[in-house]
Amino acid sequence: MAAEREAARRSGARAADFRDPTTESALAKWVLIAITVAFLGLFLFLPLISVFSEALRRGVDVAYEAITEPDAVEAIKLTLLVASIAVPLNLVFGVCAAWAIAKYEFKGKAFLITLIDLPFSVSPVIAGLVYVLLFGSESLLGPWLARHGIQILFAVPGVVLATIFVTFPFVARELIPLMEDQGTGDEEAAISLGASGWQTFLHVTLPNIKWGLLYGVLLCNARAMGEFGAVSVVSGRLRGETVTMPLQVEILYNEYNFVAAFAVASLLALLALVTLALKALLERVYGRDTAAVIGH
């Protein structure tokens, strides 16, 4: 008992001779903190640090050369292009779906939300597979596409489609609960006062959802630039044509060109760090309870 009291006094839990019965002993507390730090250190921090240390193993010049050689530059360009198509499309969809779901009452709403969530529970490889089955040479559409000279698989459109599939729910998922919480009162007032639907959206709804929107776009973009499984199935890995940054990492790694692989990987890791920092910042502005963006 004496030891416990001593511990409580040191941790400053409450008044001098009394251990708060609703907290653990100082020993238990520090053991749990140590477990947390050790576990996260081993599984999160160490891998992150190793990306940069492996990239810089043979100096900054070698790493710089690896990310400025033509194939790497093409991969960076393609990644930016794919994200700049996939993110705006999913943004427009997210806003439309959230408006339809949050501002009206209709039957089958829960089912619709489940369908929107679907891509989060599907393996990325299956996201690629379904497009191969839809557009491949053995599909219904395949021969027609070939006759008209339209190349979707093993070309940029396929990469874009697969990316859209895996990043599909991000914006909608963020906006639906937010707009449901805000209700329809503001919009109804604006409409009654004579505003058009578009004016209502721009001047009433959009200011209310702007932080949530940014949050969804941020996470959507991080996933779009980093997607590997779905894209690797439909890409065909034509160097300088259909290779995105994550695929470039894989190609270099499989060629045992580790420094170059980690150099390109470190750009993606920087993107992840920027995403996390902006996310933490947005959470403070936007007052989001927790950082949860989970599939369901």
Next chain:
Amino acid sequence: MSTAAESAGARPRWKQPSIIPGFGLTFGFSIFYLSAIILIPLGALGWHTASLGWPEFWRIVTDPRVIASLRVSFVTSLIAACVNVVFGVIVAWVLVRYRFPGRRIIDAAVDLPFALPTAVAGIALTAIYAPNGMIGSLLQPFGIKIAYTPLGIVVALIFIGLPFVVRTVQPVIEEISHEVEEAAATLGASRAQTIFQVILPGLAPAILTGFALAFGRAVGEYGSVIFIAGNIPFVSEIAPLLIVMRLEEYNYPAATAIGSIMLVMAFFVLLAINLVQAWSRRRYGYGG
């Protein structure tokens, strides 16, 4: 729009009237986009599976190598999800209840697996746990191999699944009312009794949901696993990798059959999550 429809007497029965315009446009576009991107492509998988015919489908999925890969995926995901439940609950508890230097950074870092591309995570974990890596070389003298064994797959899946458990459990721990703990203490419970008999049972639905989410993600995971797994058939070859290999051989029937089996598994995980959340809303008043 809806007012015009009402006056024409054509108001849809399944939707309540509203003065806010734009339902037709937003609902219509959402359904169109959802169908074009998600439903029709998934339908193509269903159609190709159906056109295989039952004997052919059965022949493919009972192939020993396919069964072995499904077992590897399933068992490693299960182990990783269990590890994540134990450590994820500890991490969530520490982040909510204790104040210590570096807490904010650790809190932000928990989301790293969501933000870091899976291929990057894969090569980084391999570099660390390979026999010549930072940790791999420490374990080598004890005869423990992590990279290029099923253990490596578990390590990658722990990385991928961790935030799912932490971020589902964390908000629920924040909601626990102090009075419950005070009442337990007043009634003579020790701190350990309060935690194991009062707090943890209340966290059960959130923990189960986090477990199912981590498991569901792990079963389908590809990018972070293939680098560290070694991909030895029957030993460390995961089901998603087998799909990719069959596709590269243009063996579409095999890829289709394995893909549809995995889709059915994903569906059951989704169903389990929804059941847990429905049960939790009835019993505890929150959605897990």
